[in-house]
Amino acid sequence: MAALNSIPNHLSVITSLTLRAIVIYFVRWLPLGPRYLPIIYTIATLNFTAFAWQWRSKPRQSSGRPKSSPWRAILFGYFDRQHTLASFVSVCVNLVFLLAALDFVFRSHFLHNATELSFSRVGYVDSNSARIVVRSPLSLVVQIEYRPVQNTNWIPGPILPVITEGHDSVVTFTVSELQDDTAYLYRTNASHLGSFRTTPLNPKRWTIVSTSCLKPFYPYNPFDHSLRIRGLEYLSDYVKSTKADFILFLGDFIYIDLPYRFGWNKDAYYEAYRQVYSSPSWSSELLTLPWLHMYDDHEITNDWSGNETGLFQEALPPYLDYHAQANPPAFRKGATYYTFSHGDVSFFVMDTRRYRSQSDMEDGPNKTMLGDEQRHALEMWLETEKSWKVVVSGVPFTRNWRGPEANDSWAGYLHERQRLLEKMWATTGVIVLSGDRHEHATTLFPSPEGKSNVIEFSTSPLSQFYQPFERQYREIESTDVAIYSHPQGMSKFGSLTFDTSLPGILDLQFTLIVHGKGVWEYNWTLTESK
Numbered sequence: 001m002a003a004l005n006s007i008p009n010h011l012s013v014i015t016s017l018t019l020r021a022i023v024i025y026f027v028r029w030l031p032l033g034p035r036y037l038p039i040i041y042t043i044a045t046l047n048f049t050a051f052a053w054q055w056r057s058k059p060r061q062s063s064g065r066p067k068s069s070p071w072r073a074i075l076f077g078y079f080d081r082q083h084t085l086a087s088f089v090s091v092c093v094n095l096v097f098l099l100a101a102l103d104f105v106f107r108s109h110f111l112h113n114a115t116e117l118s119f120s121r122v123g124y125v126d127s128n129s130a131r132i133v134v135r136s137p138l139s140l141v142v143q144i145e146y147r148p149v150q151n152t153n154w155i156p157g158p159i160l161p162v163i164t165e166g167h168d169s170v171v172t173f174t175v176s177e178l179q180d181d182t183a184y185l186y187r188t189n190a191s192h193l194g195s196f197r198t199t200p201l202n203p204k205r206w207t208i209v210s211t212s213c214l215k216p217f218y219p220y221n222p223f224d225h226s227l228r229i230r231g232l233e234y235l236s237d238y239v240k241s242t243k244a245d246f247i248l249f250l251g252d253f254i255y256i257d258l259p260y261r262f263g264w265n266k267d268a269y270y271e272a273y274r275q276v277y278s279s280p281s282w283s284s285e286l287l288t289l290p291w292l293h294m295y296d297d298h299e300i301t302n303d304w305s306g307n308e309t310g311l312f313q314e315a316l317p318p319y320l321d322y323h324a325q326a327n328p329p330a331f332r333k334g335a336t337y338y339t340f341s342h343g344d345v346s347f348f349v350m351d352t353r354r355y356r357s358q359s360d361m362e363d364g365p366n367k368t369m370l371g372d373e374q375r376h377a378l379e380m381w382l383e384t385e386k387s388w389k390v391v392v393s394g395v396p397f398t399r400n401w402r403g404p405e406a407n408d409s410w411a412g413y414l415h416e417r418q419r420l421l422e423k424m425w426a427t428t429g430v431i432v433l434s435g436d437r438h439e440h441a442t443t444l445f446p447s448p449e450g451k452s453n454v455i456e457f458s459t460s461p462l463s464q465f466y467q468p469f470e471r472q473y474r475e476i477e478s479t480d481v482a483i484y485s486h487p488q489g490m491s492k493f494g495s496l497t498f499d500t501s502l503p504g505i506l507d508l509q510f511t512l513i514v515h516g517k518g519v520w521e522y523n524w525t526l527t528e529s530k
Contacts, residue, residue, distance in 0.1 A: 008050040015047035016094055023097040026259075027104045027220035029468050033259030037105070044098045051091045100222060105260045108217060108226040114274035120192040121277075121287045123172065123326025124340065125246070127180035127199050130290075131326040135277070136162055136190035137169040144173045146186040149195070154187070168270040168318065172325035195288050199245065203343040204501045207243060209235065211493035212250040212296065212394070212435025213461030215258065216279055219490060225280050231463025231491035232281035234516035239285050242495065245342065247289055248349075250435035250460070251296025251394040253323070256315070258298070264311065269299075269318040277322075293323035294336070294349050296394040296436055303408045305359045312354070331377055339381060344500040346387035348378055352394040359407045369395075369413040375420075382423040382430070388498075388506045388526065389427060393434040396458045398443040398480045403472040409436065421445060421454065429453035429526035431508065433494075435460035440492055440512050441473050442522060444481040455483075455524055457510055459494040466490060484522065489514040504528040 019040065026036040116137060123131035136142050144157035160171040178184065181200040187193045216227040238244075254272035262268050297304040300315040308316075324330070327349075328340035337351040355371025370378065382389065391397075399411035410417045424430040425447040432454065438461045445454040466487055475482035486492070492514050499507040506526040511518050 008053040011046060011050040012054065012090075015043050015050065016090065019043045019047055019094055020097050023101045026101060027218075029219075030465050031104070031215070031218055031220075031259040033105060034257075037101070037260065040098065040101050044094065047094055048091065051087075100220065103222060103226075104217065104220045108275055109262050109271075112227055112275060112278060113271050114227075114278040117274045117278050118190065118192070119277050119282075119287070120186075120188065120194050121326075122194065122196045122290050124292055124328045125196050125198060125290045126340075127201050128178045129174060129176040130178065130184070130196050130198065132173045132175065132186060132194070132196075133170065133322065133326045134173065134188055134190070134192055135168070135170045135274075136188070136192070137164065139169075139190045142171055143189050144175065144186055145188070146175050146184050148179065149183040149185055157186075166266075166317070167321050168274070170321040172321075194284075196290070199342065203245075205497065205499045206245045206343060207495060207497045208342075209239070209244050209247045209493050209495055210250065210433045210435070210457065211235075211247075211459055211462040213252040213298075213438060214276070214463040215255045216275060218464065227275055227279040227281075229276070229279045229281040229463045231461070231493075232279060232283075232286060234491050234513070235462065235493060236281070236283040236286050237516055238493075238495070238513060239289055240283075244289060244495070247291045248347075248392060248433060249291055249293050249462075250392060250433065251294055252298040252436070252461075252464075253293065253295070255298045255464075257301050261301075264314065266314050266317055269315050270321075273318055273322045292327055292340075292349070293319075294351065294392065294394055295319050295323070295353065297353060297408070300353065303359060303405065304353055305356050305408075307356070308354060331374075335374070337374055337377075341387055343498065344387050345390060345498050345506070346381075346385050347390045347392060348381050349392040350374065350378065350394070356413075359412050363413065363415050365415060367413060368416055369410065370416065375416065378420065379423050382420075382427055388431075388500065389424075389429070390431045390433060391424075393432060395436045396434045396441070397432045397445075397456045398441065398458065399477065400441065400443060400475055400480045400482055401437055401439075401472050402474055402476075403470070406472075421447075424454045425449075425451055427453070428528050429506070430455075431524075432456035433496075434458040437473075438464055438466045439473060440484075440486040440494070440514075440520075442483040442485075442510070444483055445479065446481060453526065457494050457496070459492055459512065461490065462493055463491050484520060486512060486514065486520060491515050 022040055118136050120134045123133055134142055139162050141159055141161050143159040145154040146157055147154045157175050158173050162169050178198050180198050183197045185195050214229055214231055216229050256272050299319055300312055324336055328338045330338050337349055339348050352369050355374055356369040357367045361367050395409040397410045440459045443456045444452055446452045473485045495511040497509040508524045510522045512520040
């Protein structure tokens, strides 16, 4: 009987310690709800059942037993009839841990669905035009006006209808016939006010930011606003002190499936975008800075490789409304990949999700990440573009990230990657920018002839978890030479300064920013072949 009576006490201790450890890990280290929430619910149920069992059972004789410490009961979570109050405190502590997990998952969904969000931000800006995204749920039509900062006369801009159903009250304006290298103010009849600056005709030295992956309310702090995004705050501080021309955000702007998916239709995706833009962490500096976007898997679902079918049809319209309409013009009608130039540098931003073959398909000539049409466009661009070249990929180009999800990156599409590398080696040089893996790595891709003119800077997350214990970036093959890797940090972005002041030379200065501080710098130079 004594052994039987000890079962619930042992169960209380085991489940208490396990529950507290897993909740801390879940809300502060790895917010994988599909993996940890069922475990948390099960352990909490067992713990509270064990507590009720002990509470209802007949008390044992306590004569002759040494007095126990109430703090031990609270710390280890067991039931002690000598300290009933401490036992209740212990179970309340476990209840607080359970509520913390529930608060982390559900608070923003129930309290901040942001249906009344009204905001504006700057998209792509060149020397004579600018794109402005506006959400105005209370207006039937929105008109934009703009003027150079030094002038007082407002110039009437386009008038656009606001469509609530199917477009979430989001419109994108394009204002054109602007003066180059000029600061402008804009306003709308829906009380939006902002600014932007057109680019010089031919800038020779300029800076961009590259990153991906952000999630509000992580790491969890019960005293934070549930839409706080700490990485945006680090980024805001950085752009206040360092002039950046634009931001390349390479995907996972929303995490529709983490820590918990609340829906599978367009409304769920629209809500996720609204919540990010409702974050109190946005600053005027960030909304003024041009943001250029590409989506990745978490704008659809984890490791998406289902082409344009099913769930993709629900996920694409919100991305188009909130991001794609404000990007540079698509390469072709209906596509989402695009090219643009800034100074002497040309960018090709790839769509690495929409056209890809299944990740678990055997690699070979028939397996593709880009699809035939996009790959052909990229190859032609590599062959004919005369400017310095930057290729932008949502997923890492290097194969050096190992592990169970390696095939989701270009490591699973090596046949197609080799084809692209051969095109890249034939150019003066290519810089590859990527994100996705919640780490930073700089990797060089030497050609068989020893030519080292292709390099990748892969940096993320802006505000998300990193794997605290597992290190997956390792150089094995000589095709991918590891220059530097930095896994630690829940906020990372890369600052890249391009300098083409000297004819025939591109000088690139890369700085890795972790939690708002520069931790590593690297210089890379390309020279035109004579």
